Amino acid sequence: MTITEVSERLDISQDTLRYYERIGLIPRVNRNKSGNRDYTEEDCKWIEFIKCMRGAGLTIEVLIEYVALFQRGDETIEARKELFIEQRKQLIARIEDMKETLERLDYKIAIYEQSIVEKEKTLTYTKVLPEAGQLSNLYRQK
Template sequence: MKIAEVSDKTGVSPDTLRYYERVGLLPSVRRNEGGIREYDATDLRRIEFIKCMRRAGLPVETLIEYVQLVLQGDQTIEARKEILQEQRDLLAARIAEMQKTLDLLNYKIGVYESALLEKEKEMLSRVEEF
């Protein structure tokens, strides 16, 4: 599968795909005789993984570290697990913070809603006055 098709399927731009490869996040993408990238199923799975992690805010650099460990084989399992645990904890903390912000936003929206209701009441009472 060539880069344009991969881009369509995954929603990741060709530029970004090439960038990921360049920085070591997508190693071993095959090339055909003409030097053109041919993505296989493994590449696609990796792209989906990267997408998922990136959307959650994990730094590209951390993902590169992880991928490099994967390439080094089984003796890095412990180290990989530690990276994932660290990122999991950071992510959980960020989710908790965002939840607090969400609560505050909902509270403020509620305040604005009653303010608007008040305004309306006021207008209705004016109607009755006249």
């Protein structure tokens, strides 16, 4: 596969593909006779895996370490496992954090919903704008 094909297939820019290879985030890709990259399915799996992990917030640094361990062979299996266990721990923490933030967003949306309903009621039934100091404070929660 050419870099153009892989780039389109995995939706990663050619520059990023080259960059990832350069810094050791994916193993070196073979070149054809004319020196151009010729990606295998294996290469694609690596790239896709890296993309997935990056998307979840694993740093490039830690992923480079993983690739380096992988390339050193079987003696690093335990180290790789430990690396993933640590990253898993951090990922779980991030997810928990985000869930809490989501609840907070939900709450704010609910309050705004309420505020709008209240405002509409006021406008519809009393034809009078709410006093600046009263109702307005209601809308101004954080």
